[in-house]
Amino acid sequence: MSWLATGAAVASAALAAYSSYSQSKTAEWQAEADASAQASRGRLEAERILKQKAKQQSIARAAAAESGLDVNEGTAIKINDEIERAGQYDAEIARQTGFNASQRLKAEADQYGKNANTALASGALNMVSAGVSAKKGWK
Numbered sequence: 001m002s003w004l005a006t007g008a009a010v011a012s013a014a015l016a017a018y019s020s021y022s023q024s025k026t027a028e029w030q031a032e033a034d035a036s037a038q039a040s041r042g043r044l045e046a047e048r049i050l051k052q053k054a055k056q057q058s059i060a061r062a063a064a065a066e067s068g069l070d071v072n073e074g075t076a077i078k079i080n081d082e083i084e085r086a087g088q089y090d091a092e093i094a095r096q097t098g099f100n101a102s103q104r105l106k107a108e109a110d111q112y113g114k115n116a117n118t119a120l121a122s123g124a125l126n127m128v129s130a131g132v133s134a135k136k137g138w139k
Helices: 003-066 075-137
Strands: none
Touching (some): 003 075
């Protein structure tokens, strides 16, 4: 086998390793960006829910006052408290959902990073193996 064939075998192994490394790194970066976006999306949804909760409380207080009820005691307070409780619960669920999705994506990113490192290590071994195999056949 010629030096040209040996070089081609080694170059082919190197190209395959780089390609696999590059794909894994790109997937890692994308998963990290997606994780950040999911966490932000959860926080934004929680903020939207809390703003909606405040509007609902205001509407409920206005309706109670319009009906002649004292908004600082009794049923009006219970209604306000129920809106508060439900709104806070929904906001926390939105935050947690975003956080959980971001953690899953971060774990994926970590795995992609490990795959990239494995691709480099196997690529180096494949290059050595291709060089040794090609050299054995060269006369």
